[in-house]
Amino acid sequence: MTDSGKQSLVIVPLSNGESAEMENGMSEAALTESSGQQEPKLLDACEDKYDGVTVELGNVPLDVDGFVSSLTVSLSKWAQQGKKGVWIKVPKNHANLVPAVIDEGFWYHHAERDYVMLVYWIPKSPCTLPANASHQVGVGGFVMNDNRELLVVQEKDGPYRGSGIWKWPTGLLHQGEDIFEGAIREVKEETGIDTEFVEVGGIRHSHDAPFEKSDIFFMCILRPLSFDIKMQESEIAAARWMPIEEFARQPRYQANELYKKILDVCIATFEKRCKGFCAVKLASSSAKRPSVFYYNDQEVNDANSLNGAVR
Amino acid sequence: MTDSGKQSLVIVPLSNGESAEMENGMSEAALTESSGQQEPKLLDACEDKYDGVTVELGNVPLDVDGFVSSLTVSLSKWAQQGKKGVWIKVPKNHANLVPAVIDEGFWYHHAERDYVMLVYWIPKSPCTLPANASHQVGVGGFVMNDNRELLVVQEKDGPYRGSGIWKWPTGLLHQGEDIFEGAIREVKEETGIDTEFVEVGGIRHSHDAPFEKSDIFFMCILRPLSFDIKMQESEIAAARWMPIEEFARQPRYQANELYKKILDVCIATFEKRCKGFCAVKLASSSAKRPSVFYYNDQEVNDANSLNGAVR
Incomplete structure (x- = not known):
């Protein structure tokens, strides 16, 4: 490099x-x-x-x-x-x-x-130059309140335009943005709801991103800190708190094994039946700014943990 | 898009x-x-x-x-x-x-x-075109045998050239390659050792990748299926099985909080003191080929799990 x-x-x-x-x-x-x-x-x-x-x-x-x-x-x-x-x-x-x-x-x-x-x-040997960036990185926010209502939106543009499908807020990371920050920002932008990061519930890796690139999507479990929705008019057609059972009955989450699994895992993580990955900022001599390491902290506690910290 | x-x-x-x-x-x-x-x-x-x-x-x-x-x-x-x-x-x-x-x-x-x-x-409104791919994705293989010896290498080129530092095998994903596949491939290429995927132990997110891009690194726990090392001559200067305590004593893993944490988490995951993310292939109506979803399957079992399957 x-x-x-x-x-x-x-x-x-x-x-x-x-x-x-x-x-x-x-x-x-x-x-x-x-x-x-x-x-x-x-x-x-x-x-x-x-x-x-x-x-x-x-x-x-x-x-x-x-x-x-x-x-x-x-x-x-x-x-x-x-x-x-x-x-x-x-x-x-x-x-x-x-x-x-x-x-x-x-x-x-x-x-x-x-x-x-x-x-x-220059050499006759096979080229070993590193490839161009290969992935876009997306984040989603699973935000449930104490009444087991999920924060959901309908999108104005794109493949779900006019479909009536309710989904969790999602978006792509900005350049240089951390995953937990991106999830909090997207939820705030689309719904006006303030949240704090709890855990990464799961990660989807797929290869259907535009321009023959791949996609990594971090499903973040977030805790709501406010409850009055202020919808983003430019990109969002509707936003609401929806009972989780009503959300789960949508065909997108019943007929599609990927989305059903993501939903099951998020609910299990929310209910503490399984443990997601926490986030800790850690310095490294080879990097200019701290990296964030995501892992299961069940047995490995860390004072640097960003989980549940109110920002 | x-x-x-x-x-x-x-x-x-x-x-x-x-x-x-x-x-x-x-x-x-x-x-x-x-x-x-x-x-x-x-x-x-x-x-x-x-x-x-x-x-x-x-x-x-x-x-x-x-x-x-x-x-x-x-x-x-x-x-x-x-x-x-x-x-x-x-x-x-x-x-x-x-x-x-x-x-x-x-x-x-x-x-x-x-x-x-x-x-x-064209419009006067702010441009909302999606960004270019933003990340390179790396994988590392944590491969320990029953004698608590870790599979380690020294690199011929790059920042660690001539440093004497022993590290786990690492590399960048190929286009369209899955994370668990990439980790198995890199270990095989660099050391000749066959492995099977067990779990993702943790994920590092950093922003120091070349060309102002970011980097996501998946630390994969792999189980060795063979033990005779055949080193890759072109990129690797040395490869061996090293007692984990000797590996951990290197300054890179003592003085650097990021690398120390990654090592601690991998050992805890290997010893089953905490649970990493498994991998399951799941179909989605919106994707041409199955995505892989990585999550903690402690409470959420799945017949599609790729973990420990001999390929």
Whole structure:
């Protein structure tokens, strides 16, 4: 995996192994010149722990021919050095370089809103570059009150539009959001109900997500802290507290073995007949911020537990 | 979310609402003509359940100016129709169209090896298009034999290269692979040991994955079915069965609260002092293949359980 290098593209002469310490404008100018008679300059790149190199292009316009010449000599140099994976991050405003990079044999690795990442594998051996992100992560909130009424909604858009199906609030995690936070947020957004996290009741893994990706769905048991529903008008058609037996009688939860099992497990977890996974924040020397570890804390107590903490 | 429409780009006259039933070559020729005096033709697109449209470009070369004219009139038409999200899937060999699509106001949504997906949001309201895949999913195998020896490896590459750290076998899921399968595969690949899945002991969620993505790691408890190690030469520097106390004495598991907790939970689960999540395959009417649901089956038995089944 590459380090996410912060360096912009700067140009160094072939005869000089050190990076030229130039400001961005200077280096871009040098690149443009390189399309003339001058010898093409090497692209400056960050190295990673897997013998790979990453080139990040800055925001100043680049001359396509000069860039391609630099890329070609750089690839030769990296091959001599025994480098393996080559990563080029092309920002949106350099989209005119994308066809040229592809012509050099690169392929797309992934894209985010403002850039596309292209990769190339130098050795003859099989490519071992890591895959693009493979999963979307969803969360659902199982929120039951003391009268055994479940907090349920009907959706305005999507596959259940107009179906009359009542479901628990669900949604996708935001970038960088923790699972327990996402479940609390989705319930709050869709219904206005405040909750606290209790446990993960179960996890569904499926492979029918859009764009040939997979989906992991965390069914979270949440305890309600408020009870007056304020429905989200934009996405939700209806919201209410519904007796759990009425909810369970819906065909979606009777005829479908997956949804029936999720419901059975949530009720059993709510009733303390079985134990879900708690959540604890734990520091690790290899991570910038604490990870959250989800596990059964029946015998393994932890002072860091986030379960039932009022936020 | 869009349906993954299979339609290629075909061109229909503005005066004719129905798609012209032309073969690809024909339609591409028509598009090229449209860059001349003729009125630009609408792009043909698949509609989805979220009032969105998807355009997929075929493999025949396209004239950039003709394509841009068609895109412009199509966007106007879709706006009149109240469409919201517009998705354009551009294969690698049409990379020359990417700058033009971006000039029309589109941005990157995601990319896979051979294409990039660009999107645009027509309404004035906030964009509600779903995000790109957000997570990589890793698996680890906790494999202990009856002598309380843990199956451990040292890695050849990456952050632990040359560190002397012994760790449990780990890896990323392949596309479409189930979690329990991935754990069994990684252990087999790295050490040659056959195992069967018992439980998920715990799940780590962190946000330090490459490319600003997040990571979900499933620590799987596996039962060994063979004992003679055949190490993977390409990625593994060493592999052995190690007494669990010796393993636990490593600083990585003593000084790091995350790794110490994972180890404690795995040992407690192995010793049946607490219960992890089992795995069951369950059909759902909304999915093409069964999902796997992971949960505590202490009180909720299931005939579909995959736990301990020899594969």
